[in-house]
Amino acid sequence: MAEASGYEQVSPAMSRLFGLMKREPVGISVLARQLAISRQAVHKLVNEAVRMDLVELVDSAEDKRVKLVGFSPRGFAMSAAATRNLEKIERDLADRIGQENLDTLKQILNQAW
Numbered sequence: 718m719a720e721a722s723g724y725e726q727v728s729p730a731m732s733r734l735f736g737l738m739k740r741e742p743v744g745i746s747v748l749a750r751q752l753a754i755s756r757q758a759v760h761k762l763v764n765e766a767v768r769m770d771l772v773e774l775v776d777s778a779e780d781k782r783v784k785l786v787g788f789s790p791r792g793f794a795m796s797a798a799a800t801r802n803l804e805k806i807e808r809d810l811a812d813r814i815g816q817e818n819l820d821t822l823k824q825i826l827n828q829a830w
Contacts, residue, residue, distance in 0.1 A: 726769060727769075727771070727795070728762075728765075730762055731762055731765070731766055731771075733752060734748060734752065734759070734762050734763075734766070735766075735771075735788075735792070735795075735796060735799070737751050737752065738772075738786065738787070738788060738796075740788075741787070742775050742785035742786055742787030743785060743786055743787075744777070744783060744784075744785055744786075745759050745760060745763060745784065745785075745786060748763075748786065763786050766786075766792070770789055770791045770792075771788070771789060771791055771792035771795055772786050772787060772788055772789055772792050773786075773787055773788075773789045773792075774786060774787075775787055807819065810822075
Protein backbone atom coordinates (compact mmCIF):
# COMPACT_ATOMS: atom_id res chain seq x y z
CA MET A 718 0.00 0.00 0.00
CA ALA A 719 2.93 2.33 0.65
CA GLU A 720 4.04 1.88 -2.95
CA ALA A 721 0.58 2.71 -4.26
CA SER A 722 0.56 5.86 -2.12
CA GLY A 723 4.08 6.90 -3.20
CA TYR A 724 5.69 6.43 0.22
CA GLU A 725 7.71 3.28 -0.46
CA GLN A 726 10.87 4.82 1.04
CA VAL A 727 9.31 5.06 4.51
CA SER A 728 11.08 2.52 6.71
CA PRO A 729 9.40 0.49 9.46
CA ALA A 730 11.25 2.64 12.02
CA MET A 731 9.87 5.80 10.42
CA SER A 732 6.40 4.28 10.45
CA ARG A 733 6.70 3.78 14.20
CA LEU A 734 7.86 7.39 14.59
CA PHE A 735 4.99 8.73 12.48
CA GLY A 736 2.52 6.60 14.42
CA LEU A 737 3.41 8.54 17.57
CA MET A 738 3.15 11.95 15.96
CA LYS A 739 -0.12 13.79 16.26
CA ARG A 740 -1.37 16.99 14.69
CA GLU A 741 0.84 19.18 16.87
CA PRO A 742 4.67 19.16 16.75
CA VAL A 743 6.38 17.05 19.42
CA GLY A 744 9.85 17.11 20.95
CA ILE A 745 12.58 14.71 19.87
CA SER A 746 13.22 13.65 23.47
CA VAL A 747 9.51 12.81 23.90
CA LEU A 748 9.59 10.69 20.76
CA ALA A 749 12.78 8.96 21.93
CA ARG A 750 11.16 8.04 25.26
CA GLN A 751 8.01 6.75 23.58
CA LEU A 752 10.01 4.70 21.07
CA ALA A 753 12.47 3.55 23.76
CA ILE A 754 15.44 4.49 21.58
CA SER A 755 18.16 7.13 21.88
CA ARG A 756 17.66 10.77 20.94
CA GLN A 757 20.45 10.28 18.42
CA ALA A 758 18.49 7.48 16.72
CA VAL A 759 15.40 9.70 16.60
CA HIS A 760 17.51 12.53 15.14
CA LYS A 761 18.67 10.18 12.40
CA LEU A 762 15.08 9.18 11.57
CA VAL A 763 13.89 12.79 11.70
CA ASN A 764 16.71 14.01 9.45
CA GLU A 765 15.84 11.34 6.87
CA ALA A 766 12.14 12.27 7.09
CA VAL A 767 13.04 15.96 6.65
CA ARG A 768 15.06 15.02 3.55
CA MET A 769 11.96 13.21 2.23
CA ASP A 770 9.82 16.32 3.00
CA LEU A 771 7.56 14.37 5.36
CA VAL A 772 8.35 16.32 8.54
CA GLU A 773 9.72 19.71 9.43
CA LEU A 774 11.49 21.07 12.48
CA VAL A 775 9.99 24.06 14.28
CA ASP A 776 11.13 26.09 17.28
CA SER A 777 9.46 25.41 20.61
CA ALA A 778 7.43 28.36 21.89
CA GLU A 779 8.64 27.64 25.44
CA ASP A 780 12.35 27.06 24.74
CA LYS A 781 14.01 28.34 21.57
CA ARG A 782 16.83 25.81 22.03
CA VAL A 783 14.37 22.95 21.56
CA LYS A 784 13.27 21.82 18.11
CA LEU A 785 9.90 20.13 17.67
CA VAL A 786 9.05 17.65 14.93
CA GLY A 787 5.85 18.18 12.99
CA PHE A 788 4.38 16.81 9.81
CA SER A 789 4.97 18.84 6.64
CA PRO A 790 2.01 19.24 4.26
CA ARG A 791 3.28 16.16 2.39
CA GLY A 792 3.59 14.32 5.72
CA PHE A 793 0.00 15.17 6.66
CA ALA A 794 -1.12 13.79 3.28
CA MET A 795 0.89 10.61 3.93
CA SER A 796 -0.62 10.26 7.40
CA ALA A 797 -4.14 10.65 6.00
CA ALA A 798 -3.42 8.02 3.33
CA ALA A 799 -2.06 5.64 5.97
CA THR A 800 -5.17 6.14 8.10
CA ARG A 801 -7.41 5.36 5.13
CA ASN A 802 -5.36 2.22 4.37
CA LEU A 803 -5.57 1.02 7.98
CA GLU A 804 -9.31 1.64 8.08
CA LYS A 805 -9.73 -0.46 4.92
CA ILE A 806 -7.61 -3.27 6.39
CA GLU A 807 -9.73 -3.20 9.55
CA ARG A 808 -12.97 -3.33 7.54
CA ASP A 809 -11.66 -6.27 5.49
CA LEU A 810 -10.53 -8.07 8.62
CA ALA A 811 -13.87 -7.44 10.36
CA ASP A 812 -15.62 -8.93 7.32
CA ARG A 813 -13.47 -12.07 7.63
CA ILE A 814 -13.36 -12.62 11.39
CA GLY A 815 -16.24 -10.50 12.69
CA GLN A 816 -16.20 -7.15 14.49
CA GLU A 817 -16.19 -8.71 17.97
CA ASN A 818 -13.12 -10.81 17.16
CA LEU A 819 -11.42 -7.78 15.60
CA ASP A 820 -12.10 -5.74 18.75
CA THR A 821 -10.62 -8.54 20.87
CA LEU A 822 -7.58 -8.78 18.58
CA LYS A 823 -6.99 -5.02 18.79
CA GLN A 824 -7.32 -5.14 22.57
CA ILE A 825 -4.73 -7.92 22.76
CA LEU A 826 -2.32 -6.18 20.38
CA ASN A 827 -2.58 -2.91 22.32
CA GLN A 828 -1.30 -4.50 25.51
CA ALA A 829 2.19 -3.59 26.67
CA TRP A 830 4.73 -6.29 25.90
